Amino acid sequence: MRPEPPRNADTVAEVGEFGLIRRVTAGRTQPPTTLLGPGDDAAVVAAPDGRVVVSTDVLVEGVHFRLDWSSPEQVGRKAAAVNLADVVAMGALPTALLIGLACPSDTPSSVVEGITAGLWQEAAVAGAGVVGGDMVSSATLVISVTAMGDMGGLEPVTRSGAQVGDVVAVCGRLGWAAGGLAVLQRGFRSPVAVVGAQRNPEPPYAAGPQAAAAGATAMIDVSDGLLADLGHIADESGIGIDIRTELLEVHPRLIDVAAALGADARHWALTGGEDHALAATFPEPAAVPEGWRTIGTVRHGSGVTVDGRAYEKPPGWEHWR
DSSP states (O other): OOOOOOTTOOBHHHHOHHHHHHHHHTTOOOOTTEEEOBTBSSOEEOOTTSOEEEEEEEEEBTTTBOTTTSOHHHHHHHHHHHHHHHHHTTTOEEEEEEEEEEEOTTSBHHHHHHHHHHHHHHHHHHTOEEEEEEEEEOSSOEEEEEEEEEOTTOOOOOSSOOOTTOEEEEESOOSHHHHHHHHHHTTOOOSHHHHHHHHSOOOOTTHHHHHHHTTOSEEEEESSOHHHHHHHHHHHHTOEEEEOGGGOOOOHHHHHHHHHHTOOHHHHHHHOOSSOEEEEEESSGGGSOTTOEEEEEEESSSEEEETTEEOSSOOSOOTTO
16 A cells, blocks of 8 residues: 555656656766766666676566555665666676666656655665666556676676585675564564665675675575575585574574564574575685675585475565465
8 A cells, every 4th residue: 555645746647758757867977887878769888898797677566565665765776776686696796777667647756756766876876877768657566677787807606606515605684674574564664674674675785796706606696585595506506505504693683573573583584585685605615705604505415405404484485476
């Protein structure tokens, strides 16, 4: 359910497509990689490395976000973050975002302006620009973001390079967004730090290129849950992974919130998505960069185990389930 807009709020239909585009692009600054931004048939983005890393995601109102839980700015920041995290998970430096936005004609223009403001804000945090996109009419509010990045002379870190004997490490928050979702689903709006993690993820943007430079053998953005996403590395690399719970740091605040809700904070950390931490494998403990936490090892076999055993619950989010 959306909050009621002010009675005098204009709608996107009243402002018009091109009027709205002017509103959301006026006065914005771009990074040096944006050679030609919004305003022409297409943008021009520099690719110093000669290779462009590209990823796309779609966020649908009621599935990926709710405007009674998050402000339009928070929705925009989240839409940018989920895509930018995929770019840095390849070891790349983010350069640009392309935005597709579809919404009903009676959507208040302030909602679209807020979403785009959040997109610009998060892009700036990652060092990227918003270089163009499209706006169309739709029965549902949908945000599609395509993110681009530059490898900066490094080799892409894929999901298929993990080797037996590697160590597994993570950088960023785990379980916080899942805790925030649980709080919101119970009808609460605090504690703010936990709820904020669901509304506005904070991917460790610098950690992706850092891991690539340190020799990471495989890497992934934790979007669907740590066990589920490490499962992709295990499948693509043809190996097994074991996570040790004694190495998995669970913040005391998260433990307190879980206890209050009758939930398990460790389960949130193992299976909760939407924090957009990074998980990677490294050839030896000494290769793990500062700021990363070692949580397990790569072994012979297949799949992901926890303390040497199969995890007894679903490992994370799956669409259409």
